[in-house]
Amino acid sequence: MxxxxxxxxHSPLMRDGPCSDEVRSGxxxxxxxxxxxxxxxxxxxxxxxxxxxxxxxxxxLMPAFCVGTKADAIGDWDTTAGPLDVPHDEAVALSRHLLxxxxxxxxxHHMRLDHGFVQIWESLFGTATGLPIIPxxxxxxxxxLPSFRxxxxxxxxxxxxxxxxxxxxxxxxxxxxxxxxxxxSFWKSPPEVAxxxxxxxxxxxxxxAAREERTKVAGREAHAGxxxxxxxxxxxDRGFLDRLSAGLTGEFDDLxxxxxxxxxxxxxxGVLCWMAAMAALATAGPTESRLHFYEAIQxxxxxxxxxxxxxxxxxxxxxxx
Numbered sequence: 001m002x003x004x005x006x007x008x009x010h011s012p013l014m015r016d017g018p019c020s021d022e023v024r025s026g027x028x029x030x031x032x033x034x035x036x037x038x039x040x041x042x043x044x045x046x047x048x049x050x051x052x053x054x055x056x057x058x059x060x061l062m063p064a065f066c067v068g069t070k071a072d073a074i075g076d077w078d079t080t081a082g083p084l085d086v087p088h089d090e091a092v093a094l095s096r097h098l099l100x101x102x103x104x105x106x107x108x109h110h111m112r113l114d115h116g117f118v119q120i121w122e123s124l125f126g127t128a129t130g131l132p133i134i135p136x137x138x139x140x141x142x143x144x145l146p147s148f149r150x151x152x153x154x155x156x157x158x159x160x161x162x163x164x165x166x167x168x169x170x171x172x173x174x175x176x177x178x179x180x181x182x183x184x185s186f187w188k189s190p191p192e193v194a195x196x197x198x199x200x201x202x203x204x205x206x207x208x209a210a211r212e213e214r215t216k217v218a219g220r221e222a223h224a225g226x227x228x229x230x231x232x233x234x235x236x237d238r239g240f241l242d243r244l245s246a247g248l249t250g251e252f253d254d255l256x257x258x259x260x261x262x263x264x265x266x267x268x269x270g271v272l273c274w275m276a277a278m279a280a281l282a283t284a285g286p287t288e289s290r291l292h293f294y295e296a297i298q299x300x301x302x303x304x305x306x307x308x309x310x311x312x313x314x315x316x317x318x319x320x321x
Contacts, residue, residue, distance in 0.1 A: 003162055003169055004041045005281045005289075005309040006034055007274055010119040010174045011302035012077040012215055018223040018299035030293025030306035035124040037290075037308050043170035045087050045132035047094070047158060047280070048117065049273040051140035051175045056112030059186055059198045064146040065103065065154055067095045068111030068135040077115040077212065079122060084113065087132040094134060094161050101157045111135055116270075120174040133172075138276060140175060140269040141183060142197070148260075148275065149253040155276030159283030173277040177237040177303035178296075180230035180265025182214050215301070223299030230265045234296035237264075237303035240271060245289040245309070249279045267301075284311040 008031070011017065055074055057063070069091040075081025098105045117135055121128035136158070139145055162169040186197045196207065221227030243251055252275060260268050281287055289309035297304050 002041075003159070003171060003281050003284045003311055004037070004043070005277055005287075005307075006038055006120075006170060006172045007277060007305070007307040008034065008120045008123065008174050009177055009302050009304045009306070010116055011179070011297070011300040011304065012115055012212070013219045013300040013302070014119065014123070015078055017216075017219045017297070017301075019297050023295050023297060026293050026295060027304060027306070031123045033292040034306050034308055038124065038170060041168060041170060041310075043131075044167035045090060045134065046170045046172050047134045047136065047162060048172040048174075049136045049138055049155070049276045050113075050117045050173060051270050051273060052137055053114055053116055053141060053183070054197050055114035057137060057139065057142070059142060062139060062142050063106035063137070064139050064150070066106035066108050066111070066137040067091060067098065068108045068113075068137070069095070070109050071111040071113050071117075071133075071135050073113050073118045073128060076208070077119070079115045079118050080127065082129065084118075084135070085129055085132050086134060090132075090165070091134045094158070097161045098154070098157055101160075103154055103157060108137075111137065116174060120172070136276075138272050140272050141267070142186070143257065145257040145269055146272065147253075147257075148255050148272065151272040151276045152249050152253065152279045155249075155279030156283050158276070159280030162280065163284055171277045171280045173273040175270030175273040176264075176268065177240060177271060177274075177305055178230075178233040178264035179267040179270075179302045181267050181301050182218050182229060183266045219299050219301050222301055225298075229301065232296040232298055232301070232303045233264060234303065237294065237296065237305065240274075241291060241294065241305060241307065244274060244278050244307070245291070247278065247282050247287050249275045249282070278309065281309055281311065286312055288312045
């Protein structure tokens with residue numbers, strides 16, 4: 001059966017962050033184009049790789065990878081809270097497949113998902129419900145991080161599972177590209193800040209509001225050309241997208257996460273998810289891709305890319321990606 005890939009950056013500042021009307025319209029057109037390709041593909045279900053932002057996974061117990069068999073959106077950053085439609089039997093089968101393939105993945109029977117998982121679906125279809133989704137968490141924010149090589153290998157194992165399923169499987173991801181949100185370091189923060197990265201209890205309304213305000217301030221400062229965070233790097237993003245389009249995921253095998261953070265910001269390792277998803281797609285053979293939109297949006301603290309790809313036969317047309 002065919003596989004297809006849908007990728008899009010996310011940003012908590014997408015709704016109200018500063019940018020030009022032209023850029024905002026371009027983002028909307030990009031999501032509309034991606035939504036059309038997904039509707040045409042009509043997947044039986046989705047396998048989605050995405051990060052977390054200390055909303056569902058904490059240092060009390062931080063897995064490198066985790067498969068969710070049941071999941072709820074927490075509703076941060078104006079996203080909608082509530083249960084997602086996780087195909088339980090397929091999710092359990094995927095976990096077993098990965099364990100047999102020597103991946104010591106964690107399994108969650110109550111995964112809590114933040115905007116990094118659900119924002120892509122609300123931008124595409126207005127809701128994250130109604131489409132069966134198996135969520136796979138990759139730790140992209142809480143050092144020590146998994147290696148790029150291991151994330152690629154995980155993607156390949158997921159791809160083999162999807163191919164064996166006999167179903168139309170959409171591989172999806174949201175995260176990256178270059179961005180440097182004001183994420184505190186567990187190792188360098190004062191005890192009261194470190195405790196919030198350790199404790200899996202919900203933050204208070206005041207703590208969440210303060211956290212969101214710090215991000216909004218960072219976006220406004222970046223839009224004005226200042227601030228303490230690294231600017232979004234269009235050059236780095238374009239280079240990564242070029243390699244992704246060419247299927248060259250193995251080129252990142254020896255990239256150290258600390259070097260990634262230095263070049264693309266504290267949120268840059270979110271591309272682990274993109275790479276895993278493309279590696280999954282490539283298990284089915286040659287691929288072709290289409291970049292529906294890209295812009296380095298400083299006010300959103302995000303390199304915003306909207307991207308799709310599919311497996312192809314030699315006579316296929318890239319316009320169909």
